[in-house]
Amino acid sequence: MQRALPSLLPSSRFSAAMKSLSSPRFVSASNNAKNECPFQVLGLSPDASTAALRLRYLQLAKQLHPDAGSSEGGSRARDFIEVRRAYEKAMQIKKQMRCLDSLNEGHVVYSSPPQGHSSHAQEAIKRREWKKQQKDSATFWANQHSQRQRTVEGGQAAAYQKEMFALFQSRVAAEEINTETHKPGNQQQKEAATQWEGAARDNAVAAAAEAWKEHEKEMRDFGLSTESSSCMGEGFYKRRARDVSKSSGWISREDNTSQKRRKRWSRAAVAAAGFVVGAAVTATVYNGGINKA
Numbered sequence: 001m002q003r004a005l006p007s008l009l010p011s012s013r014f015s016a017a018m019k020s021l022s023s024p025r026f027v028s029a030s031n032n033a034k035n036e037c038p039f040q041v042l043g044l045s046p047d048a049s050t051a052a053l054r055l056r057y058l059q060l061a062k063q064l065h066p067d068a069g070s071s072e073g074g075s076r077a078r079d080f081i082e083v084r085r086a087y088e089k090a091m092q093i094k095k096q097m098r099c100l101d102s103l104n105e106g107h108v109v110y111s112s113p114p115q116g117h118s119s120h121a122q123e124a125i126k127r128r129e130w131k132k133q134q135k136d137s138a139t140f141w142a143n144q145h146s147q148r149q150r151t152v153e154g155g156q157a158a159a160y161q162k163e164m165f166a167l168f169q170s171r172v173a174a175e176e177i178n179t180e181t182h183k184p185g186n187q188q189q190k191e192a193a194t195q196w197e198g199a200a201r202d203n204a205v206a207a208a209a210e211a212w213k214e215h216e217k218e219m220r221d222f223g224l225s226t227e228s229s230s231c232m233g234e235g236f237y238k239r240r241a242r243d244v245s246k247s248s249g250w251i252s253r254e255d256n257t258s259q260k261r262r263k264r265w266s267r268a269a270v271a272a273a274g275f276v277v278g279a280a281v282t283a284t285v286y287n288g289g290i291n292k293a
Helices: 050-064 073-105 119-150 159-181 187-221 227-244 247-251 256-292
Strands: none
Touching: 050 073
């Protein structure tokens, strides 16, 4: 049975903007979360724009975050996770619709490799980039270790922190499946994608490391401990850090099996970066609202 929370719209900042939305109420779907329409949970119609989805999510997240009030602690945490899950699902549906529209209209564009560089010059550039990324990776893990040493030991992390990280991982898996479904079809497109997948993978690993820092920044902005999430995330990103060490092998044109493995991690890392950067924007808006208040 669904339960409807009272209206959560702020009285001033978002009142005018929300007049165009189909409903001012958040409808909990905790009893049937897997089958509930995410747009209905957010109180929007399926034809709502991406901007409207984002605005509605920011409003609800700001009101329902467990640190926003001392009462209804457990209920607030569950509702916060539910809103985030509905928002992610709705955005994924919107993205799939855009992909289908592009395929139907024949507007899918695949970038071609830049011309004018000899293979020797390209390999030299890749080696320099690899060395820089190795240095950045070492600095990143050193900072992680230093931060854990400074962290004050406390109680168990809130259950919803683990839920948020689970959402983070599920988004990565969904993006990987979506990429496999829409990968290039003809031979020329496949050759172009294969030629540059190594460089894209290296950039994705660096982006993944940066994304994890953004994730921990969001936790700190909300006043949360990062110790538990760091333990889970460390293993998640160390797999990519180990993958960086294989970059020199790619320069020597290793076998197709390793290239496929690298391509798989590249997609997951890029999806991870996209998800956590979005979460960091949420934290920034949340803190900005508190400061103005």
